[in-house]
Amino acid sequence: MKEIINLPVSKIDEEEYHINMGPQHPSTHGVLRLVVSLQGEIVKNLKPHCGYIHRGIEKMCEKDTYPQIIHLTDRIDYLSSHISNHAVCLLVEKALEIEIPERVQYIRTIMDELTRIQSHQLWWSSFGMDLGGLTCFFYGLRDREMILDIWEETTGSRFLQSYNCPGGVMQDIHPNFQKKVHAFLKTFKKKIKDYDRILSGNVIFENRSQGVGILSKEDAISYGVTGPSGRGSGWSCDVRKTEPYSMYSKVQFNEVLRYECDTYSRYMVRMQEMHESMNIIEQLIDNIPAGDHSAKMKAVIKLPAGEYFQQVESARGELGLYVVSDGNKTPYRMKFRTPSFSNLSVLDHISRDMKIADLVAIGASLDLVIPDIDR
Amino acid sequence: MDNDSLTARILEIVPDAQLEENKQFLTFLVPAANLHDLALKLKSSPELAFDFLFCVSGVDYGKQLAVVYHLNSTQHKHALVIKVKTDDRANPNFDTVCDIWRTAEFHERETYDMFGIRFNNHPDLRRIFLEEDWKGYPLRKDYVDEVNIVEF
Amino acid sequence: MTFNIYDFTSFNRWIDEGLNSIMSPTWALITEMAIIGIVFLLFYAVVGLFLVYAERKVCAFMQNRVGPNRVGPYGIFQTIADFIKLLMKELVYIKDSDKLLFNIAPFIVIIASFMALSAIPFAKGLHAIDFDIGILYVIAVSSLGVVGILLAGWSSNNKYSLIGAMRSGAQIVSYELSVGLSLLTIIVLSGTMQFSQIVEMQSNGWFIFKGHIPAFIAFVVFLISSTAETNRGPFDLAEAESELTAGFHTEYSGIKFAFFFLAEYMNMFLVASIAATVFLGGWMPFHVSGWAGFNTIMDYIPPLVWYFGKTAFIIWLMMLFKWTFPRLRIDQLLTLEWKYLLPINLVNILFMAFLVLMHWHF
Structure with missing residues (x-):
């Protein structure tokens, strides 16, 4: 004590x-x-x-089989649960060298991008609220609802989906899926202009965010600040570009980079990323190939002894999965390199000599999700 | 730099380093005494320029405790894994690398918290997730907690 | 243009004479005071409740919501239910707080807003007291509220409260200036500080039209600075929910919190009614000089409707500000006042004085 x-x-x-x-x-x-x-x-x-909601997920993983672990990864970063699931699946599939049907790749990528959009929507909502613009919160949540409805129909869950499983996805997409995603894209393209109108162009907002919380590119790399926060400092760290997985090597999209290094640039990166994500979904949604929604898997999944690493780009940054396997059905050691954990470490550095109000803005611009820090 | 020249370069810096088998990354097991020196050179040499430490993980290999550093270079886009091991389970001790990569500060605190591995010269080595008065190091394989862990 | 069919002067005189005929003058005075007190208390409560309801509905409108719609038709009894709840809540005792100041603070805040209300003319002859320095009185009294806020922040023994109170102090002291100077601009035009006369002078056109551009600038400055003075968004730094949890009233609960809450809305009502009275003619109907027929028709609309309509419009504007803009930072807030509003105001007064000297106003 x-x-x-x-x-x-x-x-x-x-x-x-x-x-x-x-x-x-x-x-x-x-x-x-x-x-x-x-x-x-x-x-x-x-x-x-930190540690107020430390649940010991890494310890729990050592007792669980890989399909069970997927359900735990939902709870790490609850706002990009699908992407965390995806990471485990990719790791298992890479270790077992399984070919994944193309349909699954498409579905997973679309779901990833939907996850990214809804995470950024919620981030935008709470960012606005942290700066005192309470109306933003309702705008963001209103549009996020559409994505949750899409998920509910296909995965049966609105939030913690556990939709991925090693080798594929749990069940095929709902017949309405494409129609609803199209409807969402059409609506959200209009609504995102409201976002810009109420916050991005606002003179108070610009004064609150520009020049606040300067994070240089060197510091971003040294502190391991990945994701939109790192890209706001001009660091090209998008795993979708550097280590493409699923469909990302085949779709056209831009890695959003900004060089102002402040809260405003981190904000703008995320706003732009929503556009890019919609762009990716548009390229994929009409071309989902027919086929099986899962590859044939053995009933018990055992990873060959060895060490594996898998990165994916979650909504907050680079999610790394490090697995040491001894050939059993449970991992010997599983480590999650979560983006929020590293992003939190820079908070002290960039908020020094700033005001309390700036600290709140900086914290919001890093988009911390607490379970992602604590695990 | 490709893996062969990387291997040569690292063996030049640390002759005792052992190459480990890994499909994905070039992995080296390095003596603990050489860790800080190697890390410094990995970061500062322009042809290596490993400026991004993206993961620090403690691993309990049963007899040995290890720390695994996943490194990446944002300029040259090459990756490397450095591993250090110790047999001393009672008082495991490595040099810190958080003066080289700032992100290590938090990751090393986490490793200390979960494995009890101490890092010399770390500025603020406290438990990060668990309470200060927590007994034991939960991610060690010999950790026993009769209350919270249910054995099947 | 002094014709007015809704004159409360004779009504007041009738009550006064009636009371004097049945009791001694001293008792009559006491009774009159009691009546005014009760009327104002009721008015205060009703307006407060209505404003909270209105704020919720406006906020809901801005946020694509419905707002309260369960208690009573369109949820109009929601605020009453809320106040019953607040009345019944426990008054949490704060350890190591300065108990006297802690308990007294909400009353200071609410008394300040209550006192300021007494000088506002609601209709011809319908005001508690008609000072010849009405504006000065209102400015002086309404700024007493900051004492209550500072005491609340200090006595709570909470750092968040203290930061909130200090911010509020800096903010109100600064913005007092702009409020005062923008009203001074109109005083230069009107030549009087008495509310009833200010209103009378606007019988042939509201000051915002009569005073040309300087009056309009003064109106905008007054709106901004009075929003800041009432601690409302985007200037709600003293409460700053996302930074200071609830600022100066973090530790208050139950009815004491309700007092702060009510005082905030009454202050908003107060500045809105000052703005309506000084710039938009108060209870005076919309008159255009020369259009006798039009003016007569306008006169048939009761002054209370004019008065509350104008006040409601300004309150609505202030609510829109709150639900649209993000919050300023403390240094930006002070920069806005000292570097922009104050110089604009000073130049504006000179400009207005020049206009008045040259008789360029209507």
Whole structure:
């Protein structure tokens, strides 16, 4: 207990005082605790305390078979659950060297991109709310609802889908799937203009975000800040481009990069990514080939002894999966390299000498999902 | 740089490094004493330029405890895996690399939290997920928790 | 153009004479005060409840929602239900808080807004007190509220509250200036600070039209700075939900919180009615000089309708601000005041004085 009471600050300054942002705080979006040293309103020092929802998923994985693990990965980053599922499936398929039907590749890619869009929608909603624009929250959630409906029809679940399974997907897509995705794209292309109108072009918003939380490209690489946050610093780190998986090598899309390195550029990257994701879905949705929705798999999946690594681009950044297998049906060791964990580590660095209000904006621009940090 | 020249370059820096078999990445087992020196050279040499440490994982191999570093170069797009192992389970000890890659600070704290592996010169080596008064290191294979872990 | 069929002066006099005829003058005065007090309390409660309801509906409209629609028709009793709930809630005792100041703070806030309300003319002859320095009085009294907010923040023994209170202090002290100066612009035009006279002078055209561009600039500046003074979004830094959880009233619960809540809405009503009175002619109907027929028809619309209509319009504008814009940062807030609004205001007053000297206004 002693170390908790002695607040972790290197030097005690008479002028400084500490506040606990969290574990219950509106802007930490979950149970994250930030011990912030303040001088007036200026953030001098910041220590994240995580682990409030640490569930020991890595330990649980050591007892579970690979199909079971998929259900745990949903709970890591609940906003990009499909992508986390995808990572496990890719790893198992790579280790077993299984050919996956093309139909599955298409479905998985479309689902990934839908996941990315809905995650960015929710991020946009809460970003607006963190800056005090409460209306944004409802705009974002309204449009997100359409994606959740699409998922509900096909996967039977709105949020934690566990739709992927090693070798394919759990069940074939619903007959309405394509029609509904088209409807969504048509609606959302109009609605996303509202997003720009209410937040992106707003002079208050621009003043709040431009020049705030500068993260240079070198720092982004050194701190391992991947995903849209890293690309906002001009670092080309999109796994979909660097290590393409599924259909990403075959579709045309741009990696969104911006070079301002501030909160605004991280914001704009995500806004652009929604357009790119819609672009990817448009290329795929009408061409889903006929075929089986799953490859033939053995009843018990055993990975050959060895070490495997698989990266995918989740909505928050690079999700890495490191598996040590001893040839059993359960992994010997499974490590999740989650994007939010690394992204959190940079928060202290980029929010120093900023105001509390900036800290909230920076935190929102990193798009932290707390279970993704804690696992 | 392709894998062959990488291998040659690393064996030049650390002659004791052992090449491990891995289909995906070039993997080296490095003596713990050479870790920091090697890491520094991997980062700073312009032809290697491993500037992105994307994963640090602790692994309990039963007798040995290991730390696995997945490295990547954003310039040259080559990847490398460095592994260090120790037999000392009571007081495992490695040099920190968080002065070279800042992301290691959190990842090493996590490894310390889960495996009890200490990192020398780490600026703030505390438990990150578990409470300060937690007994034991949960991801070790010999960890026993009769309350929370149900054995089938 | 002094013709007005809805004159409350004779009504007031009738009550006054009636009371004086049945009791001694001292008792009559006390009774009158009691009546005014009760009327204002009721008015305060009704307006407060209605504004909370209106805010919810406007907010729902902005956010593609329906808003409250369960309690009563169109949910009109929702706020009443909420206030019953707040009344019955536990008043949480805060350890190590300064109990006296902690308890007194909500009352200071609510009394300040209550006092300011007394000078507002709702219709001809319908006002509690008609000061000849009405505007000065309202500015002075309404800024007392900041004392309550500062005390609330200080006495709560909570850092969030303290930061919120300090922000609020800086904000209100700064924006007082702009509010005062923009009203001063109109005082230059009208030559009086008495609300009843200001309204009378607008019988042949509202000041926002009579005063040309300077009056319009003053109106816009007043809208911005009064929104800031009432701590409403986009200037709600003192509460700043996403940063300071709830700012200065973090530790308040139950009816004490309701007091802050009510005072916020009453302050909004207050600044809206000042804006309506000073710039838009208060209860004075819309008159165009020369159009006698049109003016007579306008006179038949009761002044209370004019007054509340104008006030509601301004309140609606302020609600739209809140639900559209993101929040400013504290340094941007002060920059806006000291670097933009204040110089604009000062130049504007000179401009207005020049207009008045040259008799260029209507």
